[in-house]
Each structure stands twice: as C-alpha cells, then as structure tokens.
Amino acid sequence: MLLKYLFAKNEDIPAGSATIFFGFSSIFWFVVGTGLGSFNAAKLAFPDWVTGIELFAFGHMRQVHVLAVILGWISMAFGMTMMYMTPALGNTKLWSEKLGLWNVFLWNIGLSVGLLLLWMGITSGREYSDIIWPVDLLIICGVLIPLGINVWMTIAHRKTQGIYITNWFFGACIFMIIIVFIVGNSPELFNLTGLTEAYMTFWFAHNVLGLWITPVAAAIAYYTIPKLTGNPLYSHRIGHLHFWSIIAFYSTPASHHLMSAPLPEWLKSFASVEGVLILIPAVAFVANILLTMKGKWSMFVQNVETKFSITGVLLAIPLNMQGGFQQTRAINWYVHGTGWIVAHAHLALLGMSSFLEAAAVYFGLQQMLRRKLYSLTLANLHYWFFIIGFCVYWISMTIAGLIQGAGKIYEVPYIDVVVAEHPYMIARWVGGTMVFTGNVIWLYNMWMTAREGTLVPKGRYAHEMAYER
Amino acid sequence: MAFQQYKFGTAGIGLMLGLSMCITLLSPSTDFTSGISTWVGLDKQLSLGRVIGFSYEDPLVVGAGKPITVILDKDPVSGAAMDPPVRAYVYNPGIKFSPGINHPRMLGAGVEDLTFGIGRVGEANLTSGAVFTVSKGEFNGAEVDYIENLTATRGWAPAKTLEAAGDENQRFVGQGKTIYITEGCWWCHTLLPEQTQDWQFFGAPPFLGDFNGEMPTAFGSDRKAPDLLHVASRNSSREWMTMHFFNPRLVQPNSIMPRFDYLWGKTDADGNKIDYAKWRADYREYLTGNSIYAPEVPEPASNSEVRALIDWVLTSLK
Numbered sequence: 001m002l003l004k005y006l007f008a009k010n011e012d013i014p015a016g017s018a019t020i021f022f023g024f025s026s027i028f029w030f031v032v033g034t035g036l037g038s039f040n041a042a043k044l045a046f047p048d049w050v051t052g053i054e055l056f057a058f059g060h061m062r063q064v065h066v067l068a069v070i071l072g073w074i075s076m077a078f079g080m081t082m083m084y085m086t087p088a089l090g091n092t093k094l095w096s097e098k099l100g101l102w103n104v105f106l107w108n109i110g111l112s113v114g115l116l117l118l119w120m121g122i123t124s125g126r127e128y129s130d131i132i133w134p135v136d137l138l139i140i141c142g143v144l145i146p147l148g149i150n151v152w153m154t155i156a157h158r159k160t161q162g163i164y165i166t167n168w169f170f171g172a173c174i175f176m177i178i179i180v181f182i183v184g185n186s187p188e189l190f191n192l193t194g195l196t197e198a199y200m201t202f203w204f205a206h207n208v209l210g211l212w213i214t215p216v217a218a219a220i221a222y223y224t225i226p227k228l229t230g231n232p233l234y235s236h237r238i239g240h241l242h243f244w245s246i247i248a249f250y251s252t253p254a255s256h257h258l259m260s261a262p263l264p265e266w267l268k269s270f271a272s273v274e275g276v277l278i279l280i281p282a283v284a285f286v287a288n289i290l291l292t293m294k295g296k297w298s299m300f301v302q303n304v305e306t307k308f309s310i311t312g313v314l315l316a317i318p319l320n321m322q323g324g325f326q327q328t329r330a331i332n333w334y335v336h337g338t339g340w341i342v343a344h345a346h347l348a349l350l351g352m353s354s355f356l357e358a359a360a361v362y363f364g365l366q367q368m369l370r371r372k373l374y375s376l377t378l379a380n381l382h383y384w385f386f387i388i389g390f391c392v393y394w395i396s397m398t399i400a401g402l403i404q405g406a407g408k409i410y411e412v413p414y415i416d417v418v419v420a421e422h423p424y425m426i427a428r429w430v431g432g433t434m435v436f437t438g439n440v441i442w443l444y445n446m447w448m449t450a451r452e453g454t455l456v457p458k459g460r461y462a463h464e465m466a467y468e469r
Numbered sequence: 470m471a472f473q474q475y476k477f478g479t480a481g482i483g484l485m486l487g488l489s490m491c492i493t494l495l496s497p498s499t500d501f502t503s504g505i506s507t508w509v510g511l512d513k514q515l516s517l518g519r520v521i522g523f524s525y526e527d528p529l530v531v532g533a534g535k536p537i538t539v540i541l542d543k544d545p546v547s548g549a550a551m552d553p554p555v556r557a558y559v560y561n562p563g564i565k566f567s568p569g570i571n572h573p574r575m576l577g578a579g580v581e582d583l584t585f586g587i588g589r590v591g592e593a594n595l596t597s598g599a600v601f602t603v604s605k606g607e608f609n610g611a612e613v614d615y616i617e618n619l620t621a622t623r624g625w626a627p628a629k630t631l632e633a634a635g636d637e638n639q640r641f642v643g644q645g646k647t648i649y650i651t652e653g654c655w656w657c658h659t660l661l662p663e664q665t666q667d668w669q670f671f672g673a674p675p676f677l678g679d680f681n682g683e684m685p686t687a688f689g690s691d692r693k694a695p696d697l698l699h700v701a702s703r704n705s706s707r708e709w710m711t712m713h714f715f716n717p718r719l720v721q722p723n724s725i726m727p728r729f730d731y732l733w734g735k736t737d738a739d740g741n742k743i744d745y746a747k748w749r750a751d752y753r754e755y756l757t758g759n760s761i762y763a764p765e766v767p768e769p770a771s772n773s774e775v776r777a778l779i780d781w782v783l784t785s786l787k
Contacts, residue, residue, distance in 0.1 A: 044693070047725040048718075052745060054731045059653020121651035122530050125522035125685040132523040155475075163475055172482045179486065183494070187684065191520060193568050193575065194510075194680035196501045198688055203494065247482060251489040255497075260663040261688065262677045264500040270492070333665045337692035404692070408663070411670055414695040419723050 006105060010098045016368030018100025020450075022080035023365045025108055026357075027443050029072025034436040036065035041429035045422070055119065063123070063130045064115050069349060070128075070208065071111050071139075077357035078216045079103065082151050082170050084364045085223045089167050090158025099150050106142035110135060124188050126197070128205040133188040140181050148174040165239035169219030172247065176211040180204060198261060203254040209348065210250035210278075217353040218242065218285045218316075220360045221309055225292050228306050228363065228463070229299055234291035242284040249277040256327035259336060268329075275327040282320030289313045303463055304379045305359045311387060312355030319347045334409060339421070340401025343394050350390055350435065358386070358442075365446055366462035371453030373462065378445040382438045389434025396427035500677075505577030506569065507678040508614040511603045514682030515558040515616065516642040516785060519565040521650055522685055526565055530651050532777060535643025536560045536567075537631065538784060545633030546624050555602055557619060559627045562598040568682040569616065570601075575681050576616075579608035583615035590618045598627040636771050645781025648774050650687060652729065658697045659689035660786075672699035694726065701786045710779045715766040716752065732775035738768035 002021055005013050042049050043058045050056045087094045094100060114135040117123075123130045131139070151170050155163060163171075184204025187197040226233050233239060253275035255267045290313065293299075299306040322344050326335055335341060366373055373379055400421045407417035454468045506514075518535045519526070526534030542554040560566060569576045570590055583606045584590045593599040597620075604617040619625040631639065649655065662671040675698065680686055704710075709720060714732065717724035730745060737743050751764035769776045 043727065044725060047727060051728050052730055052749070057652065057727050057729075057731075059651075059656055059727070062653055062656045122523055122528075123651060125650035125655075125687055127655075127687075127690060163478075168478065171479075175482065176486060179490075183490070188523075191568065191684065193514075193520075193682050193684040194501065194686065195504070195677065196498065197684050198680065198686040199497065199501070201685070202690075244481075244485075247485045248489070251486060252493050254493060257690065258688070260661055260674065262675060262679075264497055267493070267497050267500070333663065336663060337659060337690060339693075342691060409666055411666055415721060415723050418694075418725055422725075425725070 002101060002105060005098070005101050008098070010096055013097040013101065015093060015097065016084065018094065018097055018104060019080055019083040019364055019368040021101060021104045022076055022083055023361050023368075024446065024450075025104055026073050026076035026080055026361060027439070027446055029068055029076060029111070030354075031436070031439045031443050033065055033069035033073050034432065034439050036061055036068060038429065038432040038436045040065055041425070041432045045425040045429045054121075060119055060121060063127075064119050066128070067118065067131065068111075068115060070213070071114075074213055074217075074349065074353055074357060076104070076107060077361050078212075078220075079107065079147055080364060081216075081220050081223070081357070081360045082147065082174075084368055085220070085360075086151050086154045086167055086170055089164045089223065090155060090160055092154065092157055092159050095150050095153035095157060099146055103143065103146045103150065106138070106146070110138045110142055114139070126187070126201045126204075128208060129185055129188070129201060133185060136181065136185045136188070140178065144174065144178045144181060148178060164222075165233070165236060165243060166219045166223045168240075168243050169215055169222075172243070173212055173216050173219070176247075176251070177208070180207040180211060184208075195261065195263065199255065199258065199263060202257040206254040206257060207251060210253075211246070213353050214348065215243075215246045215250070215281075217312070217356040221285075221289050221313055221356050224305065224309050224356075224359050224363055225289050225313075228303060228309070229293060229296040231292050231294065231296055234288050234294070238284050238288045242281045242288065245277070245281040245284065249274050249280065253278070253327065256332070259327075259329060259332050272328050276324050279320055279324040282316065282324070286313055286316050286320075304373070304376060304383065305363045305463070307383055308355050308359035308362065311383075312352050312359065315347060315351040315355065319344070319352045322347070334405045335401060338401035338404035338408070339397045339399075339424070340405065343397035343401055346390070346397065347394055351394065355386070361446075363462075365449065366453070366456070369450050369453065370456045370458075371449055371462070372456055372465045372467065374445055374448035374451075374453045376467070378441050382442045382445065385434050385438030385441065389431045389436075389438065392431030392434065393428050394431075396424040396431065400424035400428070502575070503577075504677040504681055506575075506580045506614070506681040507676055508603055509675070509679040510681045510683070511569070511576075511580070511614055511616055512556070513679070513785065514567040514569050515601050515603065516640075517646055517683065518560075518567055518643045520568075520684045521643070521647050527647070530647060532641070532644030532647035532774075534564055535641070535647070536564055538640040538642045538780075539630060539634035540638050540640065541630070541634055543633060544623070545630045557600050557602045557625070557630060559600050559630050560593075560598050561627050561631075562596055564598065566593065566595065566599075568684070577678060577681065579611065579613040580615050583608055583613060584617075588615050588617040589621040590616050592621040593618050600625040600627055600630045640780040640784045641777035642781045642784050644774075644777035645779070646785070648732065648778045649781065650685070652732075652778075654697075655687045655689040656691065657689075657693040657726070658695065659692045660686070660696070660698045661688040662696050662698055667696070671696040672702060697782070697786055699787060701783045705783060707779060707783060710782060711769060711775070712766050714775050714778065719763055719766070729775065729778075732773065732778065733767055733769055734773045736770055738770050740770075743767050 083100050114131040124132050155167050187200050253271040255271040256275050300310050403420050456462050516538045537559045539557050540554050573581045600619040602617050603614050606615050662668050662674050712719045714729045716728045717726040748764050754760040755763045
C-alpha cells in the first residue's frame with residue numbers, strides 16, 4: 001500500500017497516510033530495538049548463552065540496539081507526530097503527504113542498511129555516530145532534510161496567526177538536528193582526528209539527546225496533554241522559557257561526557273555549569289504540563305494516553321535532577337562510566353521520552369485511522385509491562401552503577417565488581433524483557449485497531465467513543 | 470501584517486545555535502590543534518595508519534591497508550646489532566601514510582620541524598613505500614620526539630625490513646585495533662583511566678598530545694570491564710591473552726566477557742582444522758567435573774585475526 005502511494009498524485013493520497021506509516025514503522029522498530037536490548041542484556045547476565053557466533057556476539061549487537069531505538073523508534077515516532085500535529089496546530093493540511101510517504105520509505109531503507117552494516121561490523125568506530133558516512137549522508141539527505149521541508153512548509157502555510165510552542169520546537173529541532181548530524185559526522189567526512197574526533201563524537205551524542213530527543217518529546221506533551229484533557233496550556237510564556245533555554249543551555253555541555261579526557265579545563269567547567277542550567281527548561285516544562293492537568297487528574301487513571309503522557313512527564317523529574325547534577329565534577333567522578341549512566345540513559349530514552357511518544361502514537365494512530373483502540377485491556381497491559389519493566393531495569397542498573405562506583409573509588413579488583421553486579425544484570429534482563437513483551441502486545445493491539453477498531457465519526461475523538469464489540 | 474514573530478524567532482535560533490557552536494566548537498579547536506605530539510601519539514598514528522573503521526582502503530573493516538609494526542634488534546641493511554631494539558613502522562608500497570605525514574601541522578610545533586628536517590619524511594614516497602620510526606631530537610633546547618624516515622636516512626626498504634624482522638617480530642597493530650573496533654570490545658572496555666583513584670590501578674592518564682592523528686579514539690563510555698589503556702604493563706603474557714580470548718572463563722571463572730574463539734578462523738598454527746564442537750564438548754566435560762583438565766586452546770595461525778588483536782594489545786597498550 002505504501003508502494004502504491006509513492007507514485008500517486010499528492011491529491012489522491014488520503015490525509016494521514018504518512019502518519020499511519022510512520023506510526024507503524026516506529027512501533028515495529030520499538031519491538032526490534034527492545035528485543036535486541038533484551039537479547040543483549042541476557043548476554044551480560046549469562047555470557048555463554050549464545051556463544052561463538054560472530055554475528056550474535058555482544059559487540060556486534062549493542063550498537064544495533066542503541067541506534068534502532070534512537071533512529072528507529074524515537075525518531076520515527078517524532079516523524080509520526082510531526083505529520084499530524086504540525087498541520088493540526090496550523091489549522092491546515094500537511095504540506096505534502098507524498099513527501100511524507102517517501103520520507104518514511106527512505107527512512108526505513110536507510111536505517112535498515114545502516115544497521116545491517118553495523119551488525120556485520122562495518123562501522124566508523126564512533127559511539128552513536130557509528131553508522132558509516134555514506135549512510136549518514138543518505139540519512140541527512142533522504143530523511144532529515146525532507147522531514148524538515150515538510151514541517152517548515154506546513155508551518156509556513158498555516159492558517160493561524162501565531163505559531164504554537166509545539167511547532168516552534170518541531171521546526172527548530174529539525175533544523176538543529178540537521179546541523180548536528182552534519183557537524184557531528186564531520187570527523188568521518190573530513191578525516192578529523194585525535195581529540196577533535198573524540199570531542200565531536202560526544203558533541204554529536206549529547207546534542208542528539210539535548211536538541212532532538214528530549215525537546216521534541218516535550219513538545220509532543222505540549223500538544224497531547226491540552227488536547228486530551230481539554231484544558232488550555234497553563235502558560236505559553238513558560239513554554240517559550242523552556243524553548244529558548246533549551247537552545248541556549250542544552251546545546252553547550254557536550255564535554256561533560258569527557259570529564260576525564262585531556263580536554264581544556266575551561267571547556268569542562270563551562271560544560272558543567274551549563275549542564276546545571278538545563279534545570280531551567282526542565283522545571284519550566286514539568287511545571288507547565290502538571291499545572292495544565294488542573295482539575296483533570298482523574299484522566300491520569302481513566303485515559304490510557306494521558307496515563308502514558310503524564311508518566312513520561314513525571315519521569316522527567318528524576319531524569320533532570322540526575323542529569324543536572326551527575327555531570328558536575330563533584331558527582332561525575334563517582335558515577336562516570338558505571339551502570340548509573342546506563343540507568344540514566346534509559347530513564348531519558350525509555351522512560352521520559354518513550355512514554356511521551358507512546359501516548360502520541362496511541363492518540364495519533366486512532367485519530368488518523370478514524371478508529372478507536374481495539375482493546376483497552378491490552379493497552380493497559382502494555383502500560384504496566386512497560387512501567388514495571390522499566391522500573392526494574394532502572395533501579396537495578398542504578399544499584400549496579402553505585403556498586404561499580406564504589407568499586408572504582410575503593411580500588412576493588414574489577415572481577416569482584418562483576419561478581420557483585422551479577423544479580424542486577426539478571427534483573428536488568430528481566431526488566432528489559434518485560435518492556436519488549438509489552439511492545440509486542442502494543443504492535444498487535446495497534447494492528448487490530450487498524451483492522452477492527454470501532455469507527456470514529458468525523459469531528460469526534462476516539463476516547464469519547466464506546467467500544468462496540 | 471501583524472507582528473511577525475517567526476522572523477525574530479528563526480533569526481534568534483540561528484544566532485543562539487551559532488554562538489553556542491562558536492563557544493563549544495570553534496574556541497576549543499585552538500586548544501586541540503596546539504597539542505604537540507608525544508611519543509605515544511606518534512607511535513599510535515604510525516602503527517595504526519591513516520584511519521581505522523570504514524574507509525576507501527578498508528571498506529569491509531577487516532584491517533586491510535594497514536602498516537606493520539616491527540621490532541628489530543639487527544639493522545636490516547648492515548646486519549649490525551641494535552640495542553635497545555628499534556620499533557619501526559613498515560608501509561608497504563601503496564599503503565596510505567598516517568595523517569601527520571600528509572598534514573604536518575597536526576604534529577605540533579617542533580615535531581613538525583624535525584620530522585621534515587632531519588627526519589626527511591618529506592622524501593617518503595607512496596608508490597615505493599617507506600619505513601618510519603620515532604626518534605628523539607632537540608628543538609629550541611627542549612627534547613621532542615619526531616618521525617624519522619628510515620628508508621631515506623638508513624636505506625631500509627619495506628620488503629627488506631619485513632624480511633629481517635621475520636614473522637615473530639612483526640606486530641599487526643593496525644589490523645588489531647580494527648578488530649577491537651569491529652568486535653565492539655570498546656562497548657565494555659575503556660581506553661581512558663578516569664580522574665579518580667582509578668589511576669592507582671589502571672595507570673597514568675593520557676596527555677593532550679597522545680591523540681594527534683588517531684581516528685577513531687574509541688575511548689568508550691560504558692565501563693563493564695577493566696580499563697585497557699595500560700593493560701600490557703599489568704599483564705604481558707601472550708599465552709594468558711590467547712586463553713582469555715578463546716574462552717575468558719578458562720583463566721577468570723567469573724568473567725562475563727564473550728568468547729572470541731571465532732577470531733581463530735578455520736585452522737590453527739599448524740594448518741589443522743579447528744574442531745570447535747569437540748572443544749566445546751570437552752570443555753563441558755571439564756565444567757561438569759568429568760575431566761580434570763580443560764581442553765588445550767589451539768595455537769592461533771599467524772594470519773588469524775586474534776593474532777593481530779593480541780599484537781595490538783601487547784604492543785600498544787603499555
């Protein structure tokens with residue numbers, strides 16, 4: 001069906017097609033990414049589980065998990081939300097449905113090629129930018145720039161006077177991620193070497209998180225919470241404080257990832273201070289959303305999209321408290337390189353960000369398919385598998401990280417740390433597997449929604465309708 | 470038309486991101502480029518070659534097109550004994566030179582002058598290959614390390630140097646680091662002792678000039694295993710490394726490192742086929758207590774990937 005529309009006239013493509021294909025692609029990559037995560041976690045708990053086969057070695061699969069989740073699940077969910085939120089907020093249509101479909105098509109192709117090559121070991125050897133530069137160029141030209149054009153043109157053709165905060169974020173974040181992708185991969189493109197390469201690697205890694213994953217996830221919540229609850233956003237002005245402080249503070253602290261490297265000391269200190277200042281956008285965002293919920297807190301329990309969304313916002317509180325302070329020298333020396341950081345990274349990507357996107361994908365797919373969710377029970381099951389699995393993962397890895405930190409400081413022989421961590425590695429695998437199971441349920445639920453969900457008449461919202469089965 | 474907020478907004482985003490990039494990218498670049506190559510930095514770039522990872526000369530990332538490090542105790546031309554032995558880097562004809570040779574500025578003040586002065590690196594020729602070493606010299610009263618083109622200064626041709634070294638004194642360092650990258654060793658091991666008590670055990674931290682010309686640096690960020698920057702100073706046993714790579718639990722029962730037995734390839738050093746299934750069956754017997762001894766680890770063939778990996782660990786990570 002996707003192939004049929006790729007060569008159709010733009011007018012003949014039903015509105016929402018791009019959203020739907022983006023939505024299902026993102027859920028598919030979430031299943032793949034968390035499945036790989038669960039597989040990798042099993043290898044850390046039981047190192048002889050699948051052994052002696054190069055392709056299934058941990059070192060060949062770890063980066064595939066990371067990038068399948070970041071570029072597959074999270075970024076495609078962003079693409080999906082942009083396809084339906086941007087036009088809705090501008091009271092217009094998507095600039096080009098056809099471009100959107102080509103975008104999702106090339107995105108799946110580019111990501112599959114990049115990940116298959118990585119799986120085989122064809123890598124640039126740079127963390128988070130491991131994908132080799134020809135595929136990077138494909139991603140920039142075939143994925144990011146078309147997405148940007150579609151969003152910017154939709155905003156430019158809006159029928160409202162102002163631009164809502166979500167669209168400010170969307171437009172700016174795509175622009176910034178394109179710059180970050182080009183500049184961050186410049187060591188491969190122009191063969192920059194040495195500390196420049198090391199620093200650029202983490203400049204890229206930090207900014208993918210800071211200028212793409214967290215702000216776009218937050219922008220999504222600025223749409224979903226007011227939409228679901230019917231309350232207007234508490235303050236558009238605080239939203240702008242969030243927006244501008246993200247750009248000012250979040251684009252600078254890259255070197256706090258390399259506190260032990262021989263980078264200039266002024267740069268590390270600067271990064272550390274800027275890193276604490278990211279609490280400003282963080283507090284602005286959380287306060288703004290939670291105040292928007294005023295009078296509608298019952299929806300946190302009764303409405304599954306709100307449940308996902310608010311869980312994500314609440315997880316942003318520990319996320320930013322950790323993030324703001326763990327990168328200062330006073331704390332970084334203890335936790336750097338330990339499981340604490342792994343836990344924190346999963347709190348950002350699997351916790352805060354993924355919950356917000358899951359809510360938007362649930363909501364958007366129902367809106368665009370004009371069908372009500374197939375099963376609320378399965379959606380709740382997904383939620384509880386997701387949150388319990390995530391908490392098991394997060395707590396066990398945090399404890400493992402504190403053990404590793406203590407082992408580092410008190411010069412415990414490394415192997416004793418490995419022994420002490422073993423129970424938490426098993427817990428991590430159990431937690432990750434629960435999240436994976438929840439996602440398989442989700443994919444089934446959304447598939448059945450597309451086929452059998454109760455039809456929603458025009459002008460109504462899916463969550464206002466009763467189930468008819 | 471009403472207040473055009475988007476014009477101010479878009480300009481503002483561009484200005485702020487530009488300012489941020491000036492502070493965090495442009496300003497530190499002057500610090501980075503002012504680093505003067507140390508011996509470690511020169512050794513790394515000469516032994517690793519132009520670039521590790523996907524590149525024109527090595528598109529499948531198997532370690533093709535890399536120089537070979539040799540350790541010589543006899544002069545390959547005159548046959549005179551050399552004490553201490555000389556570490557030389559052999560670039561066969563057509564092997565791309567390391568970045569500092571094509572871009573001298575990155576070597577740093579002094580190093581660049583000596584390298585292209587008394588080091589005669591400017592005479593090195595890609596089509597006939599070259600042999601380099603790192604020598605000590607004096608520049609403005611300070612001792613600096615510089616690259617010396619041994620082909621020009623002492624007449625060491627690449628083929629002759631390799632022949633004089635023989636297989637046992639050749640170290641496939643560039644290929645070894647490639648395997649470190651492709652096998653993802655750096656997902657668990659770091660190459661960067663942290664600024665903590667870490668130094669007591671994992672050794673001295675690296676300096677600014679230790680990285681000139683290295684690509685990628687692969688520091689690693691998630692440490693599930695010991696730091697390796699100076700591992701060969703703690704343990705320089707090739708036999709231990711061989712056993713540990715084949716099955717880490719032979720030497721460290723609690724290790725969670727994967728087995729890298731597949732790096733042995735199909736045959737061992739004597740050209741016999743390696744029977745992995747039998748090895749695993751025997752190992753299971755050993756684990757269950759039916760056999761007293763663990764099965765012997767096959768001797769790696771001289772062209773096996775694991776040989777290159779161990780070469781890199783024992784030669785570069787001191």
